[in-house]
Amino acid sequence: MIFTLIGYPVEHSLSPIIQNVAFSALGIDARYFISPVQSEGLERAVSVLRRDDCGGFNVTAPYKIAVMRNLERLDKSAEIAGAVNAVKNEKGVLRGYNFDGDAAVRSLEESGVIVKGKRIVILGAGGAASAVAVSLARKYGDSIKIILLNRTIENAVRLAKKVRPFTPVTVAGLKKEVVKGFLSSAQILINATGVKGEEEIFGVISDEVKNCKDLGLVFDLVYSERTALMDAAFASGAKVIDGGKMLVEQAALSFRLWTGAEPPREIMWNAFSGGLKRNIVLIGFMGAGKTTVAKELARKTGRKYISTDSLAERRAGASISEIFGCFGERRFREVEVQIVREIKNVKNTVIDCGGGVVLNPDNVSALKETGVVVWLYCSEEEILRRTLRNPQTRPLIEGRTPDEILGLYKGRERLYRDCASVRFDTSALSSDDTVSRIREITEATVWEL
Structure with missing residues (x-):
């Protein structure tokens, strides 16, 4: 089954990685794409999405309202909001939903x-x-009291009519002369314009926010970067949240709508966080092919490559075999913890982790925050075949019997599974095939409609 996101532009979206990682984690045979659609092509695009192998789609700016006229049915959530951000294909009949409000x-x-x-x-x-x-x-x-500020006053008036039956609402233009008065008494400020703050009016807003004494929270629906409005809110002492959690929550609700399965929210959040940094973290037992795959993945995607083992060797001024021989495994693990902690803030990087990195719970937590964690594994027969070719290069297994090596792997298997969002059996996969599989999940692929 296939799903997609329509809007313009959509190339920046993290929805594909969030959904594709979730599909993979639950073993669901599905793929999520992005579909940039120009305004004149919206009706045709929606028509294409009625095909049998399309389970539904998400809608982003600027079509959340415009798409409604192309749908046969609207859920109550969409009727109330007057906008759609998720659509389910029910055998060619399209039903629109809106999860933005609940997620926010x-x-x-x-x-x-x-x-x-x-x-x-x-x-x-x-x-x-x-x-x-x-x-x-x-x-x-x-x-509560809601104040709507918008450039086009007519649009704000239409929205106020939906709000007024429940809540007192005031409408005003998004202009310098009126912004100051309303912001001075604001206790919560929500930026739902999608604008990151480059326009002059946001300079006025940011200056006012810095001086707002009663402002307790600024919620900017932008998630891809820290905005000027967020900086001003931090300066004022207000709490700040961006649109990241809202995006993941509406993705989770869309996932449940399409699949009927409970969404793996933690995995989806980790995919979002890793997607922001564009990091891919490879874990797995020795012999799984991590280093070969990591280097090739970095080369093909234009990312940097780092190895936690190599960084540990550089830090210690000795090879891993020498560290184990002179100081023991405990000292190596201490250095490894330091390395994992330090690489949390790298970006656009493929991280090749040592096989025992998952033994420390702090490492596991840090890796989940660092990037999309991919577990590469292989059959027991393949583990032995690959590791026993050059046991002298692997100090942890040197002198061990095959049964002892497999015992070491089995003792870590659950830790790998719990740490990873995505996993691949490399027993019968070439390194090129493994790289391709990882890219399918971690990159946004365009589906032209």
Whole structure:
């Protein structure tokens, strides 16, 4: 089954890696693509997506509202929000849903900030702003006050009509002369414009935010980078959250809609975090092919390559065999922990990890935050065939019997499984095939509609 994201532009999206990692983790035979669609091609694109092998699709800017006229049915969530961000294909009949609002409310509540009783300023009146405003209004009613600020006042007025039955709402233009007055009393500020702050008006907003005494939270739906608005919020002492958790939550709800399975939220979050850094982390027992695959993957994708074993050797000024021989495995593991901690902030890198890196729980946590963790494994017969060719280069197995080597592997197998989001059996795969499989999951592939 295939799924995709339509919008323009979409090349920056992390939805493919989030969904493809989730499909892989649950063993679901599915693939998620991106489909850049120009406005004149929207109707034709939606028509193509009725095909039998397409289970549904997500919708992003600028089509969350425009796509509605091309769908046969709307879920109540989409009707209320007046926008669609997820569509299910029911045998050629397309039903639209909106998960933005629920995902945004969950992100706000998980931030620890109390929403009830607050004065909330929302920037924007498009599809995302509509879903967020309506969901907040329906959940918190007249215990909150919403102020909608938008460039096009007519769009804000239309959104206010959806909000007003539940919550007091004020509408104003997104202009310098009015922004200051509304922001001075804001307690929660939500940027749902999709604009990262390059425009002049956001300079005014950022300056005002720095001086807002009552502002407790700034929620910027942008997730790909830290914006000027976020910097201003940090300077004011307000709590800041970006759109990352909202993106992952709406992805999880879309996943459940399409597959009927409970979404693996932690794995999806780790995929998102790793996707932001563009890091791929390879783990696995010795002989699984990590080093060969990692170097080839780095070469083909333009990423840097680092090896935790090589970094440990450089740090110790000795080979791994010498470290084990002179200082023992314990000393090597201590150095390894330091290395894993230090590489957490690298970007655009393929990280080739030593086989025992998963023995330390701190390493596991750090690797999950560092990138998309891929476990390469192979059959027991293949483990022995590969490792026993040159046992002298592997100090941990030198002098061990085949049964002892397999015992070592079995003792780590569960740790590898728990650490990884994706796994591949390399027993019958060439290094080129393994690289191709990893790229299918970790890269956004365009499906032209």
